[in-house]
Amino acid sequence: MxxxxxxxxxxxxxxxxxxxxxxxxxxxxxxxxxxxxxxxxxxxxxxxxxxxxxxxxxxxxxxxxxxxxxxxxxxxxxxxxxxxxxxxxxxxxxxxxxxxxxxxxxxxxxxxxxxxxxxxxxxxxxxxxxxxxxxxxxxxxxxxxxxxxxxxxxxxxxxxxxxxxxxxxxxxxxxxxxxxxxxxxxxxxxxxxxxxxxxxxxxxxxxxxxxLRADDVAALLPRPAPDAQKYSRGVVGVRAGSERYPGAGLLSVAGASCGLAGMVRYVGDDAVLALVHRNHPEVVGDGRVQAWVVGSGSGDGAAGTLAAALDDGVPTVVDADALAHAPRDRDDAILTPHAGELAAMLDADRADVEARPLAHARRAADAFGCTVLLKGRRSLVVHPDGRVRANTTGTSWLATAGAGDVLGGVVGALAAAGLDPFDAAAVGAWLHGAAATHAARRGPITAGDVAEALPTVLGDVLRQSAS
The missing domain is CATH 3.40.50.10260 (YjeF N-terminal domain)
Incomplete structure (x- = not known):
């Protein structure tokens, strides 16, 4: 560390x-x-x-x-x-x-x-x-x-x-x-x-x-018990995407489907569901979950989908459109804004958030009473109790549309698998950045490339910890 x-x-x-x-x-x-x-x-x-x-x-x-x-x-x-x-x-x-x-x-x-x-x-x-x-x-x-x-x-x-x-x-x-x-x-x-x-x-x-370093991530990664089954490994639910933004739902599912959770559920627009099933046939529909991922591409439906997720009383990753309805004093919620979204949440100037990210991330964690993952070149994870982690993995190629949707899915999978919100956000950011770096070895990347690289990066981390 x-x-x-x-x-x-x-x-x-x-x-x-x-x-x-x-x-x-x-x-x-x-x-x-x-x-x-x-x-x-x-x-x-x-x-x-x-x-x-x-x-x-x-x-x-x-x-x-x-x-x-x-x-x-x-x-x-x-x-x-x-x-x-x-x-x-x-x-x-x-x-x-x-x-x-x-x-x-x-x-x-x-x-x-x-x-x-x-x-x-x-x-x-x-x-x-x-x-x-x-x-x-x-x-x-x-x-x-x-x-x-x-x-x-x-x-x-x-x-x-x-x-x-x-x-x-x-x-x-x-x-x-x-x-x-x-x-x-x-x-x-x-x-x-x-x-x-x-x-x-x-x-x-x-x-x-x-x-975090690679060995810290390896120590925190949830691993299946010898007698594990899909439900005991954790089930992550995704409420994201819409008819207008179907890709956001697909990319959120892609991040959640990195293998860390035992099952992924998708609840949302029928057009998005069809797209999800074509690309991830293992994803199932509504049911009990251990964590939710909500908001990416949800548009006007974000308030309703967030309320439904919060009613379940499980850790919830709140992203994109859902951030306008972010909960307060929920120690099981993870808010994942970029600088512009955080500026809107705090009624601040975006340029000032970019100039003083640590100050604003701390202010948000205190004001909302939730773990805040402020996305950026050096993403910051801040807990309401004052703990801070900075993420040092990643590449400038990660500045691409949909990358945040993948990140939300990864964080949700980690929360469903048992990590507390602070660790889930920090480990998720590390893995997301490392996957982007791995994918960028071939050249410029898209969000889908990041999702595809996640299992390889996870395998590398787990092998290093076993050696």
């Missing part, structure tokens, strides 16, 4: 760990890890390569300076561009002893790599004009950020209104992830995140945000 912590939590853990270590050891651990990450990026042929450190006044600047000293001793040409009147004294001395140079103006020769040590994790979002100018002067050079990209809001994943922040190719962080590494839009600015273990683990409190 990837775990992300707030700045306050990280600071508290660092304080506790430093009380057990000699002075300076923690920063040396971080700097060594950073230096080796830079060497790996520049390999092969690191000797003589040029590195520019952008150094601010905080500890991230100190990490960059000490790392620069390691790089200089390895034969790299290291220049620290000082962006503050006062920087980390010991780090600066170490760099100079190792042969590194300092400057307060743009370097004469374009470097091979830039290290962002401008602002530490405790800094506010945004950058000062001199830092903006430095980044502009080095535009296009590969960049490694120390801890988090300077200028982003570390605890919220938000970006400054003026757009001035670092956009890293790689971010090297220490001890734990921060929220900005997992939550968009800041996660986009972080690039590939490399975690260096510096010993914080035993001192960290419960994470602010989690992200």
């Amino acid at each position: 990837r775990q992300a912590h707030t700045v306050e939590q990280v600071r508290a853990a660092e304080t506790a760990l430093m009380a057990t270590l000699p002075d300076g050891v923690l920063m040396q651990r971080a700097a060594t890890g950073l230096a080796h990450a830079v060497l790996d990026l520049l390999t092969p042929g690191t000797y003589g390569r040029r590195v520019v450190l952008l150094v601010g006044s905080g500890d991230n600047g100190g990490d960059a300076l000490f790392a620069g000293a390691v790089l200089a001793r390895r034969g790299l040409a290291v220049t620290a561009w000082l962006l503050a009147d006062r920087v980390h004294d010991d780090g600066l001395a170490a760099l100079r002893r190792a042969g590194g140079r300092t400057t307060t103006t743009p370097p004469a020769t374009r470097p091979d790599l830039v290290v962002d040590g401008i602002v530490g994790i405790g800094g506010r979002a945004g950058l000062r004009p001199d830092a903006v100018a430095a980044l502009e002067a080095l535009r296009g050079v590969p960049l490694v950020a120390v801890d988090t990209p300077s200028g982003v809001d570390v605890d919220t994943g938000e970006l400054p209104d003026d757009g001035h922040h670092v956009r890293a190719d790689v971010t090297v962080t220490f001890g734990t992830h921060q929220v900005a590494h997992l939550v968009d839009p800041a996660a986009r600015a972080a690039g590939v995140v490399h975690l260096v273990d510096i010993g914080l683990g035993p001192h960290l409190s419960a994470p602010a945000v989690e992200a």
Whole structure:
């Protein structure tokens, strides 16, 4: 499980760990890890390569300076561009002893790599004009950020209104992830995140945000008991689609028919039912279920189909048209909006939801009293009790019509098979993204391709857990 912590939590853990270590050891651990990450990026042929450190006044600047000293001793040409009147004294001395140079103006020769040590994790979002100018002067050079990209809001994943922040190719962080590494839009600015273990683990409190890995998904996946039969494995019902939008019903069923539940029922328009039976002859009609999937393509009938599903008192995935009638204070409901739908639910601006997804997803979970799965590049699952999971699987090819219908079906199947709403939403999002990535190996994809790839991905996960 990837775990992300707030700045306050990280600071508290660092304080506790430093009380057990000699002075300076923690920063040396971080700097060594950073230096080796830079060497790996520049390999092969690191000797003589040029590195520019952008150094601010905080500890991230100190990490960059000490790392620069390691790089200089390895034969790299290291220049620290000082962006503050006062920087980390010991780090600066170490760099100079190792042969590194300092400057307060743009370097004469374009470097091979830039290290962002401008602002530490405790800094506010945004950058000062001199830092903006430095980044502009080095535009296009590969960049490694120390801890988090300077200028982003570390605890919220938000970006400054003026757009001035670092956009890293790689971010090297220490001890734990921060929220900005997992939550968009800041996660986009972080690039590939490399975690260096510096010993914080035993001192960290419960994470602010989690992200499932394949082994977590494998551990959570429901498996049939030796004496299982179709009813004991869970039955998922789908109330989706309409004469106008028959494909939404078919795709919802396709997601639900991934094999995780023992049976799928479809209740809805006759034209959709005929389409479902042609493609999924194993699907049956109305009857008892352990979870419902409602709303995709339901149009004007969404209110009625949602009310009927909620009357059964089983977990219910509420999507698309049904979100306009979303229930409140139902701990068995999973709301699955995209940014536009969530904006309508909260009477908010869509652009603001996209700029502050974590804040709005938390607000929705609190206001509706339900688990909320906010769909996006980094989908967020938020429980009313405050737990948050960010999904890190997927591909940009997943931005295709009907993909959300498939996702709703997968989440419903997991809920019918016994996962609680929070786990069902998080595991469903992970599987959905992984299936899209698998399908996209062949090229551009459609929603149907995602549904077809689900059994393969499930098989891969289950085989990995058995080995």
